[in-house]
Amino acid sequence: MEFIRGIDMIKEDFELPGRLVTARFNTFFFISTHRWYIKLRQAHGHQSWTWWKIQIIKKWVNDSWRFKVETAFESAKTNSDKDKALPWFFQQKNRLTALYPEIAEFMIHRKILRKCGGYLEHSVKSQTTEESSAEYIIKILEELTTRTRISSSMVDLKTWFNTPWKDSVDKNPKENSNNIKYKSADVMRRCHI
Incomplete structure (x- = not known):
């Protein structure tokens, strides 16, 4: 195309x-x-x-080409350590315009920003409008990823919450000699001090 x-x-x-x-x-x-x-x-x-x-x-x-492009777009995630904002953004934009030639420019930008996810997506969206150009969005993406390193320090919250914390919580508190039980009032006092 x-x-x-x-x-x-x-x-x-x-x-x-x-x-x-x-x-x-x-x-x-x-x-x-x-x-x-x-x-x-x-x-x-x-x-x-x-x-x-x-x-x-x-x-x-054909269908296999369309499937390859869709799969490549869906699997693409930003990683500020590996990817520079400019080539990554335009690669995603080219994939979307190849799949949907009549798609509006702001819809392309919105779909690409969803690939950023989390704080990075929110930060870029809060600084841009629907009329913002691709160059302006890329400038903001580069600034955020290089100055704040938002995308590299993100933790996937779904995996973080679903991670079993076997090492930090003992199943049998009697075996652990360092296990000290506090009354709820002691804990409350210490938290508010």
């Missing part, structure tokens, strides 16, 4: 006729795509750019 969009932009910017664009396909494609192009070109002859767009979409935009 990015390939088709790129060719459409070049065609529009330089006001190129479709025949000139399709004539350059021999140099655009490599290895297996080049073989695919040669077979189609021999079978159907010279065709318009619109016809080639349809053939490219039929060949590469």
